[in-house]
Amino acid sequence: MPKPKKTDSKPQRTAPSNPTAPDWPPLRPLLPALDLSLTPLLTDQIYLIRNFLSGSLCKNYVSFLASLPLTTTPGKPKKDEAVRVNDRFQIEDARFAEMLWSGTALKELVTERFTEEDYNDDREEDSRDPAMSTELAQRARQLWGGEPLGLNPNIRIYRYSAGQFFGQHYDESNSITFPPSPTTPKPTPARTTWTLLIYLTSCNGGETIFYPDPTRANPNPTPISVPPETGMALLHRHGDQCMLHEGNEVTGGEKWVLRSDLVVAR
Numbered sequence: 001m002p003k004p005k006k007t008d009s010k011p012q013r014t015a016p017s018n019p020t021a022p023d024w025p026p027l028r029p030l031l032p033a034l035d036l037s038l039t040p041l042l043t044d045q046i047y048l049i050r051n052f053l054s055g056s057l058c059k060n061y062v063s064f065l066a067s068l069p070l071t072t073t074p075g076k077p078k079k080d081e082a083v084r085v086n087d088r089f090q091i092e093d094a095r096f097a098e099m100l101w102s103g104t105a106l107k108e109l110v111t112e113r114f115t116e117e118d119y120n121d122d123r124e125e126d127s128r129d130p131a132m133s134t135e136l137a138q139r140a141r142q143l144w145g146g147e148p149l150g151l152n153p154n155i156r157i158y159r160y161s162a163g164q165f166f167g168q169h170y171d172e173s174n175s176i177t178f179p180p181s182p183t184t185p186k187p188t189p190a191r192t193t194w195t196l197l198i199y200l201t202s203c204n205g206g207e208t209i210f211y212p213d214p215t216r217a218n219p220n221p222t223p224i225s226v227p228p229e230t231g232m233a234l235l236h237r238h239g240d241q242c243m244l245h246e247g248n249e250v251t252g253g254e255k256w257v258l259r260s261d262l263v264v265a266r
């Protein structure tokens, strides 16, 4: 097995909305937020939101993204970088990050509906109780590694065609200055704690595969394989507690992914 590498090792500062940012299509149609849920695949490590974006929205996005100037990542990585072969587009776009956070179910799921108990019928009564909402905020900070502010304006688009892949690696946490947003009117010291992947297509192969650390009790744990599913979002913990993972080789069709990160206050 090749030595796992780190990615995104350079610290980055966020910039305000980029004037050269793409004219992103609206995030519509969307499924009603109440029909969506944050489902644990591995508690405290990997969560899924099925149908986070609708099929028609994904289709529309893929045709739009295909018109952007994607560049092929060379197969020869810099020292200490994971081997990755895909076509990418990267942009600092705080406005789009805010659109993805507040203009979808994400903000509500991450800040209010992230535990099984919160799906019960008493939810509305609970959230009106100040003691309950303090407890909820405390539990959110525990799971997400701090108070969730939004998404990393560093937006990355990946296209993997047949034969392309992203080798085994860990995702690093980055310190950023979170730009002013409706919830945080001033620039706020922040850091990324979870990776957000949104699959815009299904394909053959291309699974995101996570490798749990071997333990004494389980020296040979089964890898956790997530096949790309149109419109599904995946959140996984990164930084110190990141699991080793990879984007398996695509064997048929195209895998399109939109990547950002969850940002919390420092």
Ligand SMILES: O=C(O)CCC(=O)C(=O)O
Pocket (backbone or CB within 6 Å): 007, 158, 166, 171, 195, 197, 206, 207, 208, 209, 245, 246, 247, 248, 257, 259
């Ligand atoms: O494309 C994938 O399945 C994985 C992408 C990934 O690991 C990353 O963006 O860091």
Ligand SMILES: [Fe+2]
Pocket (backbone or CB within 6 Å): 169, 170, 171, 195, 245
């Ligand atoms: Fe990764």
